Amino acid sequence: MHTKLTRLLISTALVTAATGVSAQDVTLTIESWRNDDLTLWQDVIIPAFEAQNPGIKVKFTPSAPAEYNAVLNSKLDAGSAGDLITCRPFDASLALFDDGKLADLTDLGGMANFSDVAKSAWQTDDGSATFCVPMASVIHGFIYNKDAFAEVGVEVPTTEDEFFAVLDAIEADGNYTPMAMGTNDQWEAATMGYNNIGPNYWKGEEGRLALIAGEQKLTDPQWVEPYATLARWGDYLGSGFEAQTYPDSQNIFTLGRAAIYPAGSWEITGFNAQADFEMGAFKPPVKAAGDTCYISDHTDIAMGLNAASPNAEAARTFLDWMGTSEFASIYANALPGFFSLSSHEIAMEDPLAQEFVSWRGECESTIRSTYQILSRGTPNLENETWGASAAAIKGTKTPEDLGAELQAGLASWYAPQQ
Amino acid sequence: MHRIRWHIVVFLAPAVLVYTAVMIFPLFNTLRLALYSEIENVRVFTGLANFRTLFGDPLWSEAFWNALGNNFWFFIIHMLVQNPIGILLAAILSHPRLRFAALYRSAIFVPTILSFVIVGFAWKLILSPIWGIAPNMLDAVGLGSWFQPWLGREGSALTTLALVSVWQFVGIPMMLIYAALLSIPEEILEAGEIDGITGAAAFWKLKLPLILPSIGIISVLTFVGNFNAFDLIYAAQGALAGPDFATDILGTFMYRTFFGFQLQLGDPHMGSAIATGMFAIILIGVCLYLFGIQTRMRRYEL
Incomplete structure (x- = not known):
């Protein structure tokens, strides 16, 4: 056990040294259950963000969907959770907010780009506080x-x-x-x-x-x-x-x-x-x-801020960016089937996704x-x-x-x- | 006044400290947690309220008794299938004229060292009605109609998983009994032979009474292992222990309650209450064996 740990520490140190992360860089870690989206985050979303925000590095670290809530809760309790938390809709996230595990994001600039319905899944029952930036519905x-x-x-x-x-x-x-x-x-x-x-x-x-x-x-x-x-x-x-x-x-x-x-x-x-x-x-x-x-x-997925994150400022920059039409467009097109909840007009190319989203006009x-x-x-x-x-x-x-x-x-x- | 023998303290310290940190402290802390509840984000002492809920509220008690009943069935299958097969295999292996005994011994023991996840996943694939080889193998011998989606039926899922577990762990009783059989001195068997006790009779009349203490130990190990079981059910059926909780045992029930599942939030205090229940059941079971059975078992000086 001891040697394993030592080896792990050494290899981590080597990797960190090799990738040349400089001391000023802030690294944000994202907790998510979307392990299917790992390549999308690594190849498209994160590079797009990092290009505009030098000095902030982002890491996407998903866990298995069925275990996500349990794993996340344990990590938050232990203080080892990432800076950005992918939010399940409604009570699972509301409980985290009530516990003080998620930060209040009501005053985040990017929030203006979302309708009340979109935000409803990540608000307190009276709607006074919003704690996650809506990402998509299914x-x-x-x-x-x-x-x-x-x-x-x-x-x-x-x-x-x-x-x-x-x-x-x-x-x-x-x-x-x-x-x-x-x-x-x-x-x-x-x-x-x-x-x-x-x-x-x-x-x-x-x-x-x-x-x-x-x-x-x-x-x-x-x-x-x-x-x-x-x-x-x-x-x-x-x-x-x-x-x-x-x-x-x-x-x-x-x-x-x-x-x-x-x-x-x-x-x-x-x-x-x-x-x-x-x-x-x-x-x-x-x-x-x-x-x-x-x-x-169904309002399905959003992103919140770990209240205990030491990198809250950088994390808020990232969350703000998630409210832009650029993020909405990248996300909706890279993941057809996850329909943006923002009020931006997003053009989607996938015919199957278009078919699904067209029902919004025909049905309640x-x-x-x-x-x-x-x-x-x-x-x-x-x-x-x-x-x-x-x-x-x-x-x-x-x-x-x-x-x-x-x-x-x-x-x-x-x-x-x- | 005695001098303190420091070397004894020093030599014992590592084991005592590690064991206390990873076993004794968590155990007592779990027992303590079961007496608390979280009310409006504050942990308060509520005495036995969690146990009253667990046994008094039909929603909880039904789940608990269901899990306990399933656990007993899981245990019974192991006692009726795993241990007799283990003893039989050991008896065959210890036969002096059996060729390739070492090969069989290793082959049967290998599944024991496999990860539960691999065993659960492999058997799920084998028994899959869609891609599995079980339907085709049954077809090949003309029994295709016997195949059922066993893991998906309430009536058969638990028994199927218990048998998978038996397949995985039959090597342990086999090895223990095998060692016990080898330790029986030749002179006793030869003396029996002179008195005309040979073959199967030698097994029933001489060897079996001599290995009874080993069988007792194996039964206790099986009991403790089965009532602590969790991994295989979780790997094969998930935390909801489907279908319709048919494979829910105390371990999965405790996990689901303690850590939460999907929209269900975790409740460490109720989870600890269940864990305390499991601890009590295992403790009672082991005590019954130690004081009720083992003390009465006849031992033979070999």
Whole structure:
């Protein structure tokens, strides 16, 4: 152990000496769960910033998504966290701010470039303080294999009946698994299942806010019916979907073995690189033709400042830069599918990303129902929804039972629902 | 007045200090943390309130009993499968006419030194209904219809993982029993042979009673190891121990509570309460063995 540590120290010293970091340079470290974006940060975003800000070096040090919150909290408690903290939306970050772990950024100049809705995920409940610079939102929908659709001879569905007719047709054709999704990791069932199709049932913001206000319950039909619809998905997911993981589903789709992929727009970059067929996207189907459509346009990612950072000034320079149209443009185009939350007009080139973002004009936007306030207590509604959605798809519990279970859990700690 | 024997103090100091710093202090600090709660960002002493929540609030107690039940099932599988197979393998290996014994011994022992992450990931791939070799291998022998997505079903996930763990650790009881079998003096076996006890009878009537103390130790090791288990479940199924908490054991339950998961924030105090519960269960189990079984076990002077 001792020799290992010594060796590590020596090698670190050597590397530092070799790269010639001068004493005046400030190095900012970014904590993030986006390990997929490592090359983008290293090759594009950081060089663009460093070119304009000599004397500030930036290091991007991501950890695994599922462990990020736990790892970050431990690091912050231990005082070893980086200067810049990638913020999860709502309570996870709010708790950090309340604990004094994140600095107040309300007076940051760059904040003027973001709308109130964009900032809402990283503000105190009364909106008086903002503690993270919004970066991007992700939109839910379905990505499909255009070749497969042409081969089977089906059109993009707009209503739920059409959706299941398409699935039946692909199933009957037999060359493709109709839909690529597994329930092993559970979160896909909730995120790409329940919160993807759900807003059409609970009418987006209307239902979400009513649930927070205690005017609707999770046992109401608009909250239970999505589970009934998910239960019908099980037949189309291919054999062994119970043990199919998230990467399995991604690979099945990009290898051209499945026709439809219930998606979040964050998949676009990866899919563009992996798939060698043409892809399209369609929004969650509505119940009857002509119904208003609702999409989940979820404020997903932001950047905050570690209150204990010794380099706060340099970090604020970086955060300010994140509010510029330059950053928004680099980020949105390098990561099609992460849609900028700033009020700058950003031109995007990726057709799939354009398709996703075009729904903002046609449908009402909402965010995931479980994220704001409702996952503040124990049991945690978001985590419970993972299990419930997976159980619905597998058919191990009835939609009504799931609704009752979730309601009981929420009511156990959330006063407006008692 | 006695002179203090400084050399004893000096020689003991490193081990005592290190052990205190990394084992004894954290253990007692965890027990202490379980008696506190965080109320409005201030840590306050709340006595046994965390335990009242853990055992009194159905949301917590159901999760706890589920994890404890799963843990017992995990342990039972090890006791019923791992240890008998370990003893059987040791008996075969100690057979004097077995060729390549050293090779088998190493091959069976190798998984023990593998990382949990590798074992969890490799078995997840092997059993994957999409890319795994298990479906094809079953197909090849005409049993393709037997294949199920075992890790994804509530009914089979825990047993599957327990068997994976058995595969990984069967080398340990095998090695311990093997050593015990080798230490049985030839004279005893020869004396038995003269009395007509040979072959399988020699194993049941002579060797087994002589290795019983070793089997006892292995059972305790299995018990402690299983109730502290965490890594394999976490590597294979994640912190939520899916599907629907079917593979949730005390270790994953404690981790999820202590460090938080996804939107669930960590609660070190409730986590410590669970860790204290685990400590108590293991302590009781080991004491039952030490005072209830080991003292009554007959030992033979060899």
